[in-house]
Amino acid sequence: xxxxxxxxxxxxxxxxxxxxxxxxxxxxxxxxxxxxxxxxxxxxxxxxxxxxxxxxxxxxxxxxxxxxxxxxxxxxxxxxxxxxxxxxxxxxxxxxxxxxxxxxxxxxxxxxxxxxxxxxxxxxxxxxxxxxxxxxxxxxxxxxxxxxxxxxxxxxxxxxxxxxxxxxxxxxxxxxxxxxxxxxxxxxxxxxxxxxxxxxxxxxxxxxxxxxxxxxxxxxxxxxxxxxxxxxxxxxxxxxxxxxxxxxxxxxxxxxxxxxxxxxxxxxxxxxxxxxxxxxxxxxxxxxx
Amino acid sequence: xxxxxxxxxxxxxxxxxxxxxxxxxxxxxxxxxxxxxxxxxxxxxxxxxxxxxxxxxxxxxxxxxxxxxxxxxxxxxxxxxxxxxxxxxxxxxxxxxxxxxxxxxxxxxxxxxxxxxxxxxxxxxxxxxxxxxxxxxxxxxxxxxxxxxxxxxxxxxxxxxxxxxxxxxxxxxxxxxxxxxxxxxxxxx
Numbered sequence: 001x002x003x004x005x006x007x008x009x010x011x012x013x014x015x016x017x018x019x020x021x022x023x024x025x026x027x028x029x030x031x032x033x034x035x036x037x038x039x040x041x042x043x044x045x046x047x048x049x050x051x052x053x054x055x056x057x058x059x060x061x062x063x064x065x066x067x068x069x070x071x072x073x074x075x076x077x078x079x080x081x082x083x084x085x086x087x088x089x090x091x092x093x094x095x096x097x098x099x100x101x102x103x104x105x106x107x108x109x110x111x112x113x114x115x116x117x118x119x120x121x122x123x124x125x126x127x128x129x130x131x132x133x134x135x136x137x138x139x140x141x142x143x144x145x146x147x148x149x150x151x152x153x154x155x156x157x158x159x160x161x162x163x164x165x166x167x168x169x170x171x172x173x174x175x176x177x178x179x180x181x182x183x184x185x186x187x188x189x190x191x192x193x194x195x196x197x198x199x200x201x202x203x204x205x206x207x208x209x210x211x212x213x214x215x216x217x218x219x220x221x222x223x224x225x226x227x228x229x230x231x232x233x234x235x236x237x238x239x240x241x242x243x244x245x246x247x248x249x250x251x252x253x254x255x256x257x258x259x260x261x262x263x264x265x266x267x268x269x270x271x272x273x274x275x276x277x278x279x280x281x282x283x284x285x286x287x288x289x
Numbered sequence: 290x291x292x293x294x295x296x297x298x299x300x301x302x303x304x305x306x307x308x309x310x311x312x313x314x315x316x317x318x319x320x321x322x323x324x325x326x327x328x329x330x331x332x333x334x335x336x337x338x339x340x341x342x343x344x345x346x347x348x349x350x351x352x353x354x355x356x357x358x359x360x361x362x363x364x365x366x367x368x369x370x371x372x373x374x375x376x377x378x379x380x381x382x383x384x385x386x387x388x389x390x391x392x393x394x395x396x397x398x399x400x401x402x403x404x405x406x407x408x409x410x411x412x413x414x415x416x417x418x419x420x421x422x423x424x425x426x427x428x429x430x431x432x433x434x435x436x437x438x439x440x441x442x443x444x445x446x447x448x449x450x451x452x453x454x455x456x457x458x459x460x461x462x463x464x465x466x467x468x469x470x471x472x473x474x475x476x477x478x
Contacts, residue, residue: 016350023365043358051314058315130317204425273320
């Protein structure tokens, strides 16, 4: 009787291990529109309304815990913010003049503002899902194909670019954040418009990004702003997924400066760990696109 | 009328679906000390401790598969790691039958650590381009601590949820045996 139980237990265990390995292998071998991904999409399609409901229902609980966390974190940020405030006051005085001229130019060009996001068809969505593991920096938003959302659309929060849409359902969209190990955005930095690729430092590091492929002689300084470049090539065949000039972050430090191994670190403007509402730019090429 | 086994399976399915939905819709969106709690390994550990290795392993496989499907992750990764967690917790019950109040806490910490390391290992084997950095270790450690803290209430909830369908709860069995005068370790001598 005991032997039978042990044999049964081992058989089930072996069967489940083999099933996992078969799933893994099949998932890797199939194309983007394969059967297993179809199952994932179908299940997600069914569960999205449930998750949306659960997300709304559990919001008070999240807010309560978030309040405790925010209070503790705010104390630590006071000193940093005071120093930044002093620095920004000085910068503000210098920028006043430039802003005045910029406003005149904007009026002249009939743009709707510095970023002009209105032209990009922004759709505001609520975050209804967040990946439970640090290895996948993904969220899901309650706006989908019925709202005009498509794969590749850039996504912003109220502060900056946070990622792009990588899967679309009827009433929801999966967004891969800039901190995901697969993410990469062409960007420009500093006043001299140095080009590079913004990529994550690694998994589990939401406050640090890298600006890669920057020429060793490029003149960059901590504090320089990094924005989307807006194009991948000089031809029209490969247009960028991201509009030009969307804010990404600020250069925080440069390691091995001036050498071939230099690493330009930047701190993203957006806090990727507390996203609640986001904007999906459904016309990334603007009105003409 | 449904049999106890059918009832138990139904409750386990409900627990898996409810647990994953709560995890992705609320718990993952709550950063605590720079990390998030992950209740999946805790649920699997609790089921393993209460129901044994067969149920624990199967539940771990199911929860992992569901997490992978819902999160659009690589299928098979979470199921393989959580299968090991559930089986391990079940074997702990079958081989040692631990009784202490803080057993779920220690088991929860071990389950979380096993899941974190196993998942990371799988990601590296699958070619994830990420170094083992201090922030990654810090997040893993923070998740471990937070999970250990919530392991006891999660275990208590799972035990309460499954109690009516459990064929033989070790503690109930032992208590009943002592009070009826049989099977006490003292009576053997």
